[in-house]
Amino acid sequence: xxxxxxxxxxxxxxxxxxxxxxxxxxxxxxxxxxxxxxxxxxxxxxxxxxxxxxxxxxxxxxxxxxxxxxxxxxxxxxxxxxxxxxxxxxxxxxxxxxxxxxxxxxxxxxxxxxxxxxxxxxxxxxxxxxxxxxxxxxxxxxxxxxxxxxxxxx
Amino acid sequence: xxxxxxxxxxxxxxxxxxxxxxxxxxxxxxxxxxxxxxxxxxxxxxxxxxxxxxxxxxxxxxxxxxxxxxxxxxxxxxxxxxxxxxxxxxxxxxxxxxxxxxxxxxxxxxxxxxxxxxxx
Numbered sequence: 001x002x003x004x005x006x007x008x009x010x011x012x013x014x015x016x017x018x019x020x021x022x023x024x025x026x027x028x029x030x031x032x033x034x035x036x037x038x039x040x041x042x043x044x045x046x047x048x049x050x051x052x053x054x055x056x057x058x059x060x061x062x063x064x065x066x067x068x069x070x071x072x073x074x075x076x077x078x079x080x081x082x083x084x085x086x087x088x089x090x091x092x093x094x095x096x097x098x099x100x101x102x103x104x105x106x107x108x109x110x111x112x113x114x115x116x117x118x119x120x121x122x123x124x125x126x127x128x129x130x131x132x133x134x135x136x137x138x139x140x141x142x143x144x145x146x147x148x149x150x151x152x153x154x
Numbered sequence: 155x156x157x158x159x160x161x162x163x164x165x166x167x168x169x170x171x172x173x174x175x176x177x178x179x180x181x182x183x184x185x186x187x188x189x190x191x192x193x194x195x196x197x198x199x200x201x202x203x204x205x206x207x208x209x210x211x212x213x214x215x216x217x218x219x220x221x222x223x224x225x226x227x228x229x230x231x232x233x234x235x236x237x238x239x240x241x242x243x244x245x246x247x248x249x250x251x252x253x254x255x256x257x258x259x260x261x262x263x264x265x266x267x268x269x270x271x272x273x274x
Contacts, residue, residue, distance in 0.1 A: 048166050055173050062177075072177075076262040079170045083259035086164045087237060149257025150239065151268055154248045 019110030026103040030096055037092050044085040051078055094137055101133035156273055157181040157198070161191040161205040161217065162235070167258075171204060171235070174262035175269065188212025192220055199226060202273055207236035207243070215250050222251040231272035235260060 055075060062069050108125055158180050160171040168184045175182050183198070185191035187209040195203065203221060207214035214234055221227040231253040236243075239257045247255055253272055256265065 044166060048169060052169065052173070055177075059177060076174075079174060079262045080259050082170060083167060086167050087258065089164075090237060149259060151254065151256045151264060152244065153254040153268070153272070154252060 016110045019106045022106040023103050026099045026106070030099055033092055033096050033099070037089060040085065040088060040092075044082065047082060051082065097136055098133070101129070101136070105129050105133075155179065155181045156201040157183065158269070159183050159185060159191060159194060159198075159200040159203045159205075161185045161188065161203065161209070161214070163187055163206065163209040167206070170262075171260075171265075174260075174265055177262075178266040178269070180269070188214065188217035188220075191217055195221060195224070195227060200230070202230065202269060203227070203232045204235050204269075205232065207234060207238050215246055218247070218252050219250045233268065233272065235265075 058069055058071055058075060062072075105126060108129060109122075158175055160168055160175070160182055161184075162168045162171065163186055165186075168186075172182045172184060183194060183200070185194055188205070189211045191203070191205065192212065194200075203217075205214040205217055212220075214236065218232050218234070221230075221232060232251065233254045233256055234247050234252050235256045235258060237258045244255050254268065256268065
């Protein structure tokens with residue numbers, strides 16, 4: 001075995017080790033994301049229940065009034081705010097998809113076969129995986145702040 | 155009372171739409187995706203359909219296309235309520251027959267104003 005092939009063996013071992021490390025970290029990050037999503041769902045479920053009870057009380061109060069309740073603007077503001085749960089859940093889902101895509105790329109990198117590896121082919125595969133991931137993530141969430149969205153009638 | 159079909163796979167979002175429109179005096183029926191909405195639209199006559207785009211089983215654009223093929227819904231207002239905000243998606247909505255496009259999160263007062271306007 002010459003020094004060149006020894007070097008390539010070490011490079012392959014390093015790549016395998018790096019791939020395993022990346023995949024383990026991504027797996028842990030995905031678990032954290034799932035837990036974050038569950039906590040968010042649970043918190044918003046409780047908020048929704050409270051909101052519905054408050055809303056029903058307000059509607060009953062409204063029936064007895066001739067003017068609009070001063071609480072109504074706050075209820076409307078709460079409705080806009082609570083919708084960010086839906087947007088946040090979609091963003092968490094996108095992060096999970098990105099991490100899974102990264103994990104697939106790391107796994108593919110570990111498949112290299114030392115000196116026998118066709119590096120041009122490997123590079124092409126990486127580019128294809130990156131492109132496939134971006135295709136899956138094409139739809140971007142535009143909302144950047146807590147303002148309500150646009151309305152357009154055709 | 156005008157009846158509105160609210161379609162969204164998010165239960166909390168449906169609740170928000172339901173509460174907003176009921177507070178303005180509308181009757182609201184909920185559906186969790188396009189397939190359920192189409193079944194409801196075939197069995198009941200709604201005055202307006204408000205639908206999300208990204209849903210399991212059937213998305214909003216497909217639902218609108220399907221509804222527009224039914225004589226009963228050829229002229230009924232159908233509004234898209236979605237996080238999708240690109241001009242390309244809006245153009246697709248217009249092409250399949252959407253009446254308008256509302257980007258989430260919605261402001262209840264503005265939603266009610268638009269619903270009033272399209273219902274005449």
